[in-house]
Amino acid sequence: MTPIRKLTLVSVFSLLAATAEAAPTLRGDITVLNSVVTVADMFDDAGALAETAIFSAPAPGTTGTVDLASIRAAASRVGIESFESNGLEAIKVTRGGTTVDEQLLEDLVLADLSGRGLLGPGVETNIQFSRFIDPVLVSTNGVPARLDSLRYTAGNRDFSARFILADNERIIDVSGTIDMTVEMPHLAANLPAGTILLPEHIVMRPVPVGQADAYGYMPMDQILGMSLNRQSREGMLLRASDISPPLAVAKNDLVTIIYRRGPMTLTVKGQAVTSASRGSSLQVLNLMSKRVINATAVAPGTVEVTGAPVSLAGL
Incomplete structure (x- = not known):
């Protein structure tokens, strides 16, 4: 065997021996999460004993101090005969805690x-x-x-x-x-029937969920712009039955009657016999023919003839 090969083998064996003989090294102050402190918690290079318990951890959220003599005694009990202390005389062990x-x-x-x-x-x-x-x-x-x-x-x-x-x-x-x-809408003031509800008319107040379910929960976007059906007092909790779409045409209002047929549009004057909100049907008196016809309120003061086509004279 050549001198160079011998030197190489000696170096490899020396490295392996040094690795095998490497002693664990005390890590210093540590924090643990479990109820026990393991060898791996306490030492670097813990080896096969890494998961072995060496101490009981302090109570959650507290810190304990362990002196070097106690560490040596505990390490010896689990099979660690020597370790590097890094000049430490004691270490602090803190256990993490949650309140x-x-x-x-x-x-x-x-x-x-x-x-x-x-x-x-x-x-x-x-x-x-x-x-x-x-x-x-x-x-x-x-x-x-x-x-x-x-x-x-x-x-x-x-x-x-x-x-x-x-x-x-x-x-x-x-x-x-x-x-x-749940917050429910209440009236902020005494208001007469027919009032169109605006943001300043409404105040939100908490109501037990059971009561809210019984009254019928309504979001604000379904309330604003609606009309009060009756005179109402301040502080009243609004229910679905208390409001309705505002009237586009009231009884006895003078209206314009519109009739469309193909490209032709005919308008005549009339008078409302009944009331209606926008999109609802009502009866209207044609002031020219003196006939009562069915129509739909399409805008304030304006109605449109609905139903099957009728003759112009029938208007």
Whole structure:
């Protein structure tokens, strides 16, 4: 064997020996998420012992200090006879933590109600627990808390719930009330019948969802421009039956009657026998022929003859 080949083999064997004999190195202050501290948490180059537990972790959200002597004793128990301390005399071990408080529990209840389809558009929900719930620090490893069960019936206020905290370490049973409201239109002033509703006539106020369902929820775009059917008082909750499209033609109004046939358009004067909103039918007296005909209100003061074609004389 040539000297160069011998030198190469010696170098390879030396490198392999150095790698095999490389001692773990203490990492210094660490943060863990689980309930135990592993060899890999404490040391670089942990090797086959990486997942082996070496210490119990402190409580979630807290920090503990471990001195070098305790580390050496614990390492020896799991089979690590020596390690590089990097000049450290002690290290701090912090366990990550997440706070479980009333807001988080409320959010879990709201998510469940939403999943049941009980929270429609515009619904505001107020949850009140029957007792104060002290904030709890739990592990950040996974979901901090989950809703195990919720007993609640739509239309009622009372509920009860069970929450299971992270790592199944603790159960919280609570009860309380759930109030659901939705904003509904109310009149801002006393208004006479026939008033065309404008934004300044309406004020939105919260109403229990059950009451809103009974009255019939109406969005603002379906209210503005409508006409009040009767004299109404300030603060009145508007229902669908309280409003209707404004009249284009009122009874006894003088109107223009339009009749179209092909390219020809005939107009005559008339008088409304009945009232109608735009697009609705009404009866009109032709002041020339003195005949009452059916027509459709197409604009204020204007109607158009509808139905089967009639002779001009029939108008």
